[in-house]
Amino acid sequence: MSTVGPLIYHSEMAQIQERMSETRQAKTEDTVWVKVMNQRQNISQKAGDGYWLRLNGLSVGADCTIRLGRAYTTRGSSSLIVTTSSISG
Numbered sequence: 001m002s003t004v005g006p007l008i009y010h011s012e013m014a015q016i017q018e019r020m021s022e023t024r025q026a027k028t029e030d031t032v033w034v035k036v037m038n039q040r041q042n043i044s045q046k047a048g049d050g051y052w053l054r055l056n057g058l059s060v061g062a063d064c065t066i067r068l069g070r071a072y073t074t075r076g077s078s079s080l081i082v083t084t085s086s087i088s089g
Contacts, residue, residue, distance in 0.1 A: 023074045035059045057083040
């Protein structure tokens with residue numbers, strides 16, 4: 001079960017990385033966004049005790065993209081509003 005913390009951290013960081021990728025492609029001026037996380041992972045016996053991990057969460061954020069010459073810069077803020085996890089196994 002020592003892998004629970006890193007798995008939750010990785011899932012939350014994956015949402016942030018996905019949002020950063022979206023801002024690079026969209027190049028919009030101002031955006032408010034909502035992301036829903038609903039994951040279920042089966043951790044095998046090879047990682048220690050086997051278990052199921054279910055993660056549910058809701059993140060809300062806002063971004064502002066500014067053009068600087070031929071480049072863009074994005075400022076943003078996000079908040080993880082709700083995260084629940086359940087473990088069985």
